[in-house]
Amino acid sequence: MTSPILVRPTEASDVSALLALQERVYPTIAPWRRDQLVRQLKMFP
Numbered sequence: 001m002t003s004p005i006l007v008r009p010t011e012a013s014d015v016s017a018l019l020a021l022q023e024r025v026y027p028t029i030a031p032w033r034r035d036q037l038v039r040q041l042k043m044f045p
Helices: 012-025 034-043
Strands: none
Touching (some): 012 034
16 A cells, blocks of 8 residues: 655745755755755745
């Protein structure tokens, strides 16, 4: 049996996980800074 997939808007509490995911998926590209992601969340809620 598979787990259901939940799709929801990104929240401020997701920022650390997003930064870690970026580093893992794109190891040769510098990840966004925390303040950049937070700013994006404020601009595009």
